Amino acid sequence: MKIVILGAGVIGVTSAYYLAKAGHEVTVLDRQPGPALETSYANAGEVSPGYASPWAAPGIPMKALKWLFMKHAPLIIQPRFDVATWRWMLAMLRNCTAARYAVNKGRMVRLAEYSRDCLAELRAETGIAYDERMQGTLQVFRTQKQLDGIGKDIEVLRADGVPFEVLDRAGCVAAEPGLARAAEKIVGGLRLPGDETGDCFKFTTALAARAETLGVSFRYGVDIRGIKAAAGRVVAVETAAGEVHADRFVAALGSFTPQLLAPLGLDLPIYPVKGYSITVPIVDERLAPVSTVMDETYKVAITRLGDRIRVGGMAEIAGFSTSLPPSRQATLVQSVEDLFGGAGDQSRASFWSGLRPMTPDGTPIIGRTRYPNLFLNAGHGTLGWTMSCGSSRVLADLISDRTPEIDAEDLAFARYAA
Missing domain, CATH: 3.50.50.60 (FAD/NAD(P)-binding domain)
Incomplete structure (x- = not known):
């Protein structure tokens, strides 16, 4: 055909x-x-089936209200009065129940796990290279409350047979040695050893x-x-x-x-949720991440791509705008420098934004x-x-x-x- x-x-x-x-x-x-x-072009670089989760989750509405007043907020809502924006946001809120979250996460993990297997097969067939690594994802938590709240995610991971490890502070540093100087800032982590990284472009x-x-x-x-x-x-x-x-x-x-x-x-029901990234050349291998680290507080992913660090995250409700406000770059710099200070040369960072096509579920x-x-x-x-x-x-x-x-x-x- x-x-x-x-x-x-x-x-x-x-x-x-x-x-x-x-x-x-x-x-x-x-x-x-x-x-x-x-x-x-410049997304966060994660191939993270285990971390496949809907943004619509129990507790998100209250968290979103708090995020609006954070200096380095993971969610930014630009005032808009068009019908499409409000319809999408209301539909997303309807999915913020425990029952819908479980259903949505289950099917997302199912598709993402299958996709990871297809990628491995394609890589073996073609031999293409893209700064790929197969060393997992580490989600780090800065507060005990964050760590205590991973129960429902673990239930889904266990039900779908996705390997995972719940780590204490020392375990996080063992998995990502570059975190050693920031160890006191984290209380623990959730590691998904089956995840991968690579340059999507x-x-x-x-x-x-x-x-x-x-x-x-x-x-x-x-x-x-x-x-x-x-x-x-x-x-x-x-x-x-x-x-x-x-x-x-x-x-x-x-x-x-x-x-x-x-x-x-x-x-x-697809809406353009804006995200940002910076790409930074590595200047000190000892301090750099070896794979992907998810900073739960800032909702930022810090990923190793060859001799570069890609830092991506945030969600901005701003229609089809692709502008690059300096304050958004500051949030990405804050996260990576707080956890992997000195690993990259921020003076040579390239700043980018893209529109993620999000569904409410x-x-x-x-x-x-x-x-x-x-x-x-x-x-x-x-x-x-x-x-x-x-x-x-x-x-x-x-x-x-x-x-x-x-x-x-x-x-x-x-x-x-x-």
Whole structure:
């Protein structure tokens, strides 16, 4: 079949790779001059299945109120009065119950664990390199209250068979020796030894080149203007260069997917939650992290990527703004310098922001829409890199009329359409 994929981020490129492997003729359209130049460009670098959790969780509404008054707040809400923002926020609040959290986290972990396995298989097949490491994630807690609150997460991890370790202060330093000078600032941690790290941009760029050898056509610099439908099916993608026709279509445009599909009557609950990162060259190996450390207080991930440290985090409700306020960079610097002071050269830090496509329940939307030849692979939030290979493998199976290797029914748009 001829398949057109809209979007050349990590989700679009992995979708193209798996669909080409399944024998399809694939074309990828993107407005950028190359792959992974928006949200996939400088994310936190984690491949963290065990840390796959919905932001909508019990207690989050009260925490959010406290965060609004913190100097280095993990959540920033810019005053907005558009309907889409408030609808999304209310839908997220409805998911902040213990029952919904358990369901949402369970399916996110299921998909993320499968995706990690798919990534390992892809890496073995292709041999591509992307500053990858397989040394786990350490979530560090600065207060006893934080440490005492991990019970529900552990229940889900145990139920899904995800390996984990609850560590005291000394155990955290043993796992991440660079924390030694900041040991008194933490009380313990939760380590997920099965997690990985890697540069998403390097991975996506290398995989796009590999996909081209399988026959995938990447058309960059293409302005996608709309989707044309007739008789209940999609017939073409409308671009500035004319119409592009195919048998089946995949929307993988991240936060911009709802805007494209709204004229078709598809109301996708995906909202652009802004995140930030800095990338810092390492100047002292002894003080640097060996993998990923999650700072629970600031909701910041500090990741080792080769000879660099990537520090990413925060959630800002600000529509489609990609501005770079110095105060946000200060929060990232505060977290990494507080835990790994002197490891990187902050004078050479590069500062970046991206729009994470978030759903209210944290789970991406994968599969068919009410247009039988239009498929979705969007809404991965902060976990696009973590879930990319598994999501795209599931999508390729569905488009190829094969049964996916994991249960994918609850990943479909139908859970919202109802």
